[in-house]
Amino acid sequence: MIDIKALRDDPQTVRDSQTRRGADPAAVDAALAADVSRREQVARYEQLRSEQKAFGKTVAAAAKDDKAALVAQAKQLSDAVKAAQVEVDAVQAELDRSLRAIDNVVLAGVPAGGEDDYVVLREVGQVRDFEAEGVVDAAGAVPDHLAVAEGLRAIDVKRGAKVSGSRFYFLTGVGARLELALLQLAMDTAYEAGFTPMITPTLVRPEIMAGTGFLGAHADEVYRLAADDLYLVGTSEVALAGYHSDEILDLTDGPLRYAGWSACYRREAGSHGKDTRGIIRVHQFHKVEMFAFADPADAEHEHERMLALEEGMLQALGLPYRVIDVAAGDLGSSAARKYDCEAWLPSQQRWLELSSTSNCTTFQARRLDIRSRGENGTSPVATLNGTLATTRWLVALLENNQQADGSVVLPPPLAARLGTDVLAPV
Incomplete structure (x- = not known):
């Protein structure tokens, strides 16, 4: 698996490596797109978790008469957090699949071409x-x-x-x-x-x-x-x-x-x-x-x-x-x-x-x-x-x-x- 940070910093080198191998350089763009999606989903999940923690403190400090309604809201927020976690797992799996579709980046000086181009x-x-x-x-x-x-x-x-x-x-x-x-x-x-x-x-x-x-x-x-x-x-x-x-x-x-x-x-x-x-x-x-x-x-x-x-x-x-x-x-x-x-x-x-x-x-x-x-x-x-x-x-x-x-x-x-x-x- 290649380095995701290196892929973000210099995707063209990875595209060129794929081309030299005769592999599909579009795999690089697919991995980059999956990485953006994963980061967006992680940010959404972390925001919901933050809201959940803050809301939990509100529920704990609420008056007895108000707690029933707040507990219901807390349940909805908890469900949203769980759904967001499922989404994070899904986009992480997609990123992993995308990265595994990319071959190792060939070193400088390796001859280009196929079997007969050694x-x-x-x-x-x-x-x-x-x-x-x-x-x-x-x-x-x-x-x-x-x-x-x-x-x-x-x-x-x-x-x-x-x-x-x-x-x-x-x-x-x-x-x-x-x-x-x-x-x-x-x-x-x-x-x-x-x-x-x-x-x-x-x-x-x-x-x-x-x-x-x-x-x-x-x-x-x-x-x-x-x-x-x-x-x-x-x-x-x-x-x-x-x-x-x-x-x-x-x-x-x-x-x-x-x-x-x-x-x-x-x-x-x-x-x-x-x-x-x-x-x-x-x-x-x-x-x-x-x-x-x-x-x-x-x-x-x-x-x-x-x-x-x-x-x-x-x-x-x-x-x-x-x-x-x-x-x-x-x-x-x-x-x-x-x-x-x-x-x-x-x-x-x-x-x-x-x-x-x-x-x-x-x-x-x-x-x-x-x-x-x-x-x-x-x-x-x-x-x-x-x-x-x-x-x-x-x-x-x-x-x-x-x-x-x-x-x-x-x-x-x-x-x-x-x-x-x-x-x-x-």
């Missing part, structure tokens, strides 16, 4: 010449991650579909061990950087899911358990954001940092026919997510710090990657700025998103009522998130590290955890 900030690492190395199949194509994994008996999508349906899978043998090693590496990296490790719930209440902004335009991608009125999270960001809801935090010593390990669930609505082979786009996966509560003045620095940790993971694994500054129209409703890290996918000759990090400024904290105390009282904190590893990283690892004989060379951090430098085909 800006490439840098490319890191060397892309291998697989054809020159003879790492191709009979058709002359680079084997994809599923072909490599099936040779290692690391992924079983056929039985995953038999048990659970399309876009489900089993990680088996070295596949399961490889994921565990990858996620443990991510958790160790976060811990060494000052993040508190967390194993988080994967079912959350509606107010927590809504507070993080995931029940907006992409609500159809979220699994809901209607019988329990709970939602399955698509990222531990949701549970971590809710961890300090309705609290006042002490940020005297700097940001509060957490690293959540959880299973994640996404319906992948609207992705029919996209990445149906293998485990690029699936309904269930595991992830290690960084999350920080910070002073808004420190948020941009904290954002760059998270990006550096993500890049450090990619470099430790030897994956060629690029960093992009995501355009305003491709940001989620909560993010004011987002960077994506994309690894090279040899089999498809394209970049594949592996991680992202978002600065949500005070947007989520306002919804979840998370504040810190300063010289001028309490105020909302900033929230930030960033991914250190997911199951999808196995796709890039298997494809970029495959050899002509079907084996996969492991980068040192994973080799140390699995006790071998090479995964050989079975």
Whole structure:
């Protein structure tokens, strides 16, 4: 939720942000109108309350013969006050709905446009010449991650579909061990950087899911358990954001940092026919997510710090990657700025998103009522998130590290955890 005071003081900046996102700037005017209505109703209510209090003193001091008539008037005034309170509640609810319809205000420097209007900030690492190395199949194509994994008996999508349906899978043998090693590496990296490790719930209440902004335009991608009125999270960001809801935090010593390990669930609505082979786009996966509560003045620095940790993971694994500054129209409703890290996918000759990090400024904290105390009282904190590893990283690892004989060379951090430098085909 955006700051109503900032909206009153500078509505044009919010309109411009909506336009840059490709969202409706008229939502700003609707919120301003609702704010005027709320203030008018509050003033009317307070006037009636004042009259009621003054009249109560008149009734108390009146002669016995006059009290019956005055009590009747007091009853009418009381009814008017109650009706005014109902009106105040109604206009407050309308203001809340109007404010929630406005996305977070994008930061200066964020590229305008949609999904294809990102800006490439840098490319890191060397892309291998697989054809020159003879790492191709009979058709002359680079084997994809599923072909490599099936040779290692690391992924079983056929039985995953038999048990659970399309876009489900089993990680088996070295596949399961490889994921565990990858996620443990991510958790160790976060811990060494000052993040508190967390194993988080994967079912959350509606107010927590809504507070993080995931029940907006992409609500159809979220699994809901209607019988329990709970939602399955698509990222531990949701549970971590809710961890300090309705609290006042002490940020005297700097940001509060957490690293959540959880299973994640996404319906992948609207992705029919996209990445149906293998485990690029699936309904269930595991992830290690960084999350920080910070002073808004420190948020941009904290954002760059998270990006550096993500890049450090990619470099430790030897994956060629690029960093992009995501355009305003491709940001989620909560993010004011987002960077994506994309690894090279040899089999498809394209970049594949592996991680992202978002600065949500005070947007989520306002919804979840998370504040810190300063010289001028309490105020909302900033929230930030960033991914250190997911199951999808196995796709890039298997494809970029495959050899002509079907084996996969492991980068040192994973080799140390699995006790071998090479995964050989079975």
